[in-house]
Amino acid sequence: MKLASLKNGRLEKRGRDGALHVVDRALTRACPVADFPTLQAALDDWASAEPALKALSQRLEAHEIRGIAFDPRNCLSPLPRAYQWADGSAYVNHVELVRKARGAEMPASFWTDPLMYQGGSDSFLAPTENIPAGDPKWGCDFEAEIAVVTDDVKLGTGPEDAMTRIRLVMLVNDVSLRGLIPDELAKGFGFFQSKPSSAFSPVAVTPDELGAAWDGRKLTGALNSYLNGEMFGCPDAGTDMTFDFPTLIAHAAKSRPLGAGTIIGSGTVSNRGPDGGPGSWVSEGGRGYSCIAERRMVEQITGGKPVTPFLKSGDRVRIDMLDTAGASIFGAIDQVVG
Amino acid sequence: MKLASLKNGRLEKRGRDGALHVVDRALTRACPVADFPTLQAALDDWASAEPALKALSQRLEAHEIRGIAFDPRNCLSPLPRAYQWADGSAYVNHVELVRKARGAEMPASFWTDPLMYQGGSDSFLAPTENIPAGDPKWGCDFEAEIAVVTDDVKLGTGPEDAMTRIRLVMLVNDVSLRGLIPDELAKGFGFFQSKPSSAFSPVAVTPDELGAAWDGRKLTGALNSYLNGEMFGCPDAGTDMTFDFPTLIAHAAKSRPLGAGTIIGSGTVSNRGPDGGPGSWVSEGGRGYSCIAERRMVEQITGGKPVTPFLKSGDRVRIDMLDTAGASIFGAIDQVVG
Numbered sequence: 001m002k003l004a005s006l007k008n009g010r011l012e013k014r015g016r017d018g019a020l021h022v023v024d025r026a027l028t029r030a031c032p033v034a035d036f037p038t039l040q041a042a043l044d045d046w047a048s049a050e051p052a053l054k055a056l057s058q059r060l061e062a063h064e065i066r067g068i069a070f071d072p073r074n075c076l077s078p079l080p081r082a083y084q085w086a087d088g089s090a091y092v093n094h095v096e097l098v099r100k101a102r103g104a105e106m107p108a109s110f111w112t113d114p115l116m117y118q119g120g121s122d123s124f125l126a127p128t129e130n131i132p133a134g135d136p137k138w139g140c141d142f143e144a145e146i147a148v149v150t151d152d153v154k155l156g157t158g159p160e161d162a163m164t165r166i167r168l169v170m171l172v173n174d175v176s177l178r179g180l181i182p183d184e185l186a187k188g189f190g191f192f193q194s195k196p197s198s199a200f201s202p203v204a205v206t207p208d209e210l211g212a213a214w215d216g217r218k219l220t221g222a223l224n225s226y227l228n229g230e231m232f233g234c235p236d237a238g239t240d241m242t243f244d245f246p247t248l249i250a251h252a253a254k255s256r257p258l259g260a261g262t263i264i265g266s267g268t269v270s271n272r273g274p275d276g277g278p279g280s281w282v283s284e285g286g287r288g289y290s291c292i293a294e295r296r297m298v299e300q301i302t303g304g305k306p307v308t309p310f311l312k313s314g315d316r317v318r319i320d321m322l323d324t325a326g327a328s329i330f331g332a333i334d335q336v337v338g
Numbered sequence: 339m340k341l342a343s344l345k346n347g348r349l350e351k352r353g354r355d356g357a358l359h360v361v362d363r364a365l366t367r368a369c370p371v372a373d374f375p376t377l378q379a380a381l382d383d384w385a386s387a388e389p390a391l392k393a394l395s396q397r398l399e400a401h402e403i404r405g406i407a408f409d410p411r412n413c414l415s416p417l418p419r420a421y422q423w424a425d426g427s428a429y430v431n432h433v434e435l436v437r438k439a440r441g442a443e444m445p446a447s448f449w450t451d452p453l454m455y456q457g458g459s460d461s462f463l464a465p466t467e468n469i470p471a472g473d474p475k476w477g478c479d480f481e482a483e484i485a486v487v488t489d490d491v492k493l494g495t496g497p498e499d500a501m502t503r504i505r506l507v508m509l510v511n512d513v514s515l516r517g518l519i520p521d522e523l524a525k526g527f528g529f530f531q532s533k534p535s536s537a538f539s540p541v542a543v544t545p546d547e548l549g550a551a552w553d554g555r556k557l558t559g560a561l562n563s564y565l566n567g568e569m570f571g572c573p574d575a576g577t578d579m580t581f582d583f584p585t586l587i588a589h590a591a592k593s594r595p596l597g598a599g600t601i602i603g604s605g606t607v608s609n610r611g612p613d614g615g616p617g618s619w620v621s622e623g624g625r626g627y628s629c630i631a632e633r634r635m636v637e638q639i640t641g642g643k644p645v646t647p648f649l650k651s652g653d654r655v656r657i658d659m660l661d662t663a664g665a666s667i668f669g670a671i672d673q674v675v676g
Contacts (some may be wrong), residue, residue: 016382016597044354081597083419083460086530111526117527120455122421122552122597132493134593155470177593186446189455190528192424196594257516259419259460261352278378 001057001148002203003029004331005039005076005166007126018076021202022056026219027331029067030061039204043107043261046151046167077124078259079149079203083119084199087174087265088114088248090241094270094290097278097297111158112241114251117190119174121263123277125199131175131337132196133313139179140311142266143298144225144290144319145172146218146237147203148245153258163216171201171223172265173319173333178293178310200263201319202276202331210329217244219321221329223269226289226318232295233288235271237321270294313338339395340541342669343369343377343414345464357412360394361541366671367405369398376647377416377542382597384505385480396531410669415462416508416542417487417508418598421623423536424590425483425512425603426452427627428581429573432628435616435635452581452589457603458510463537469513469675470534478649479515480676481606482563482628482657483558484575485540486583489553491596500587509539510603511569511671516631516648528658538670539657548667555582556627557659559667561607563628564656568669570633571626573609573617575659608632649675 002025005018015036021030021126035052036042042049089095092111099106124133134140149168157165180194207214213221220238224231243251248264273279277299280286289295296306311317312323321331340363345355355376373390374380380387397403401652415436427433430449435511437444450535463469472478487506518532545552551559558576562569581582581589609625610615616636634644649655658670 081421083421084458086458087668089527104526107525113525115525115528118458118530119593120422120424120456121459122600132594178613180593185526187445187451187453188442188523188528189427189453190526192454192456192590193593218510252530255476255518255531256458256470257461262460 001053001209002027002138002205002251003039003053004081004203006030006068006074007076007294008015016080018080021054022060023070024060024067027203027328029060030054031065031067031304033088043151043167046260047263051104056085056322057176067274072202072334073128075128075202077200078128078168079200079263080124080264082121082124082261083259084262085119085265085312086116086262087119087267088116088243088251089267090114090248091244091267091270092242093240094268094274094294095277097174097294100297114248115250116251116281119191119195119198123197124301125335127199127202127331127333130277131311131335133319134196136312137179139175141176141178141292142225142311142317142319143174143176144223144233145174145266145268146223147172147263147265148221149201149296150249150258150260150262152260153249153253153262154259155253155255157250157253159246159250162253165249166207166245168206169219170204170206171211171319171321171330171333173199173335174265174268174316175199176291178308179273201333205330211322215247219320222283223290224320224322225288229317230287231282233290235265235269235287235290237269240271241266262304311337339391339547340543341377341391341416342408342541343416343418345369345414350411354418356418357493358396360391361397361408362454363406363547364408365666366408366539367398368392368408369403369405370371375522378599381487381505381641384598385604386510386587386640410540410672411466413466413540413669414464415538416506417538417601420459420462420599420601421597422600424454424600425457425458426454426581426586426589426606427605428452428586429605429608429612430580431578431616432606432632435608435632438635439587449580452586454463454589455606456535457529457533460474461535463535463673465537465540465669465671466671469655469673472534473513473533474650475517476515477498479514479516479630480563480649480655480657481512481514482561483604484561485601485603487536488587488596488598490598491579491587491591491600493591495591495594497584498590500584500591503587504583506542506544507548507552507557507567509659509668509671511537511655512603514539514608514629523628537671537673539671544667551661554586559627559659562658562660563626566654569620569626570599571628572620573607573628575627577599578609579604596620603655624629651676664674
């Protein structure tokens with residue numbers, strides 16, 4: 001099934017979390033969920049919520065419920081705010097490139113020990129909300145990623161059990177301020193100001209809805225990013241993912257339990273080129289990139305200096321994934337800077 | 339007024355957030371809050387909640403409401419889970435000592451640019467809940483700190499405005515796994531596994547309740563830490579705080595807004611000695627320390643090697659602050675390792 005949190009400004013107290021809706025497979029119609037007003041409420045009691053949501057989903061799909069027209073512009077992120085957003089860097093190729101771009105060496109252990117940072121989760125952007133422009137010197141960039149939402153995960157859970165705790169899958173734009181990263185990381189406490197609010201896809205999808213694209217550990221399919229209408233990248237999310245989601249969840253749960261509604265991100269999806277290198281432009285037949293920083297790195301390698309500027313006011317970023325029939329699975333993240 | 343979140347396991351869906359109660363000044367009686375079942379619900383709509391909570395608090399204080407007996411053992415942390423926990427290192431003395439202890443240099447900019455990390459906020463420990471023992475090699479330590487809870491804070495808010503957004507003050511035990519920190523920080527993404535679940539004081543207190551101890555920017559008063567019944571430290575929270583809370587909030591809000599219920603921590607409270615050095619033991623007339631790591635550092639300086647072991651199973655940590663009449667302001671964090 002597919003779930004969305006629609007804006008409900010009238011309900012002041014509930015407005016921050018939106019109103020949970022079940023959405024049909026084609027992303028055309030939606031209906032509210034009486035017993036679970038918010039997605040967090042459903043995740044807090046998933047054993048009860050899942051059958052109720054499934055029944056609703058089947059009735060909506062069978063047109064036994066008419067529902068309302070579904071418009072992604074009315075969506076908040078599926079969890080408009082969350083108790084945890086922990087983002088991995090599972091596509092180590094991306095980490096290696098970004099490090100190179102800022103002249104930093106990558107330790108060999110990065111291929112065996114997952115990188116993960118604790119992100120801010122109190123104020124996510126809506127999927128079609130503007131990205132605050134900020135100071136141009138901050139070097140605003142997008143990062144197209146996959147994320148999963150977990151149920152409660154016990155302290156010390158291993159990957160095999162973690163696999164059974166994944167409840168939802170969605171897309172992310174992990175907005176990054178490249179200009180603030182070097183100084184912030186040099187302080188040793190990780191990202192803070194350099195990672196402003198992220199945005200998620202209009203709908204979150206249960207793993208069973210994904211069919212063969214979901215193998216219990218990772219999602220397969222091209223993650224399409226567009227900048228100002230042109231395709232910027234279409235790497236396959238199932239390729240070059242060094243650490244799968246159960247491994248990332250187990251990493252996060254090593255020393256503490258994870259609460260229901262924890263969001264675990266894959267990090268920027270990134271494929272190597274056929275030669276094992278960083279790949280090439282989409283217009284040259286390559287898979288392109290899921291963030292501007294990677295593209296700039298390749299420009300530096302091939303032409304001596306980065307050319308593509310970071311995001312500026314008015315730029316538009318679109319992130320989407322299509323099923324085998326060409327239909328959007330999660331709805332598109334579609335944001336303008338400004 | 340003083341607020342607590344009592345365990346309410348019977349209400350399954352609400353059980354994760356506890357039941358908001360107003361507590362009397364003496365921490366002897368409490369009464370539930372009908373219109374705002376959880377502290378987060380009150381913070382989400384503080385303009386409405388504040389007068390309601392104040393009226394209830396006054397009636398409880400005047401014995402117009404009898405209430406129930408207040409027992410800190412029935413408390414969850416005031417926010418049992420939060421949308422944000424961002425911890426500063428405002429007592430730079432602590433940072434300098436801990437860095438020295440692991441042989442790392444501290445950049446001079448740490449005295450002018452606040453350090454802050456994004457902490458996990460999905461699963462806080464209750465104030466009297468056991469600290470999971472973990473692997474002894476992880477080097478479990480406590481850190482006694484002050485924290486504030488904010489209302490919504492706009493992106494780019496400066497310290498003057500941030501001062502008006504502080505709603506509650508409380509104590510924290512920011513549990514730290516010293517053995518995991520060096521390797522984790524070396525990876526460059528900040529703390530994750532090395533910062534397991536924190537615990538907060540049984541009650542959170544509004545700034546107006548603190549009288550002269552709160553100057554709008556920081557809390558004055560000895561923060562008492564006890565290890566196995568012996569005083570370990572009593573540094574004054576109002577002394578040597580290089581960055582006050584409004585400055586920490588403004589730092590956090592530089593590139594994104596902060597949601598209501600954001601918790602901002604001071605970092606380990608730490609006073610310099612009279613000679614400007616790291617201070618001395620409580621038993622030697624000094625202010626002692628708010629974490630074991632500092633004490634070990636001083637042992638290394640004075641005796642050539644650290645002596646005090648990190649926490650082991652069965653150890654008991656107690657963190658408390660008393661008012662001028664000797665009564666506990668926030669109730670005590672009182673945890674056993676095990």
